[in-house]
Amino acid sequence: MHIRTATPDDWAAVWPFFRAITAAGETYTYPRDLTFERGRDFWMLDAPGRTVVAVDDDGTVLGSAKMNPNQMGPGAHMASASYMVAPEHAGRGVGRALCEHTLEWARAEGYRGMQFNAVVQTNTRAVALWRSCGFDVIGTVPEAFRLPDGSYTGLHVMHQTL
Template structure:
């Protein structure tokens, strides 16, 4: 598996699984009917210090991440990131590899910490992964996420120093 900055040609291999993950309504705070044009603009923005990243094996995109500052101005030293692993590639270390890469890159880019603003509490695989990589749940917004099948569930804010 190779992890690298995404290029525009990766988008046609990212969009199908990104679309399906968002439409499922289980892990992302995006509108379930997000358009491809808007999703591409959000995900593929790579103007420094923002980055779009892919994990690939040959021509197959196994997963993707995006990272950049969580806020602007005097709070721009705290990074934020989002991750998606393509269905069929979960449980193979793709998420962990992307997470480790993003943490290393954020540190190299001069960020002092990373904060995840919206980790759905029922996404236990992600919560377990982020905890294993040193993140703490610093708050949970009760009923902060309307899950497609479980109704209102908590939304974690997770944090770790770099």
């Protein structure tokens, strides 16, 4: 597996798993009914952001990450990132590799830290992975995320100093 900058043509390969993950409504605050075009607008970033894909030796897109300043202006020294792995490639280290890549990017770009603004509390696999990559939960907004069954769970704010 290797990670490279995403091209506009990569969106067609990212879209199927992006659509499935967002439509499930369990792990991202994106609208569940995103169109191809609107999803692309959310995920495929221009500078100063960056979008990458993790690809197998045969060119299969396994997952993707986007990274960007967390805020504008006086908050632009903190990075943020989001990750999606094709469900059929889960458990192969794709998420960890993407996280490590985004952290390397943030350090190289001079960011002072990386912050995740909305990690769904019930997404225990992601929370455990981000913790193992050096992130801490610095707060949880109670009942900030509505699950597909109508119940509510918290959104963690996670952070790592770089």
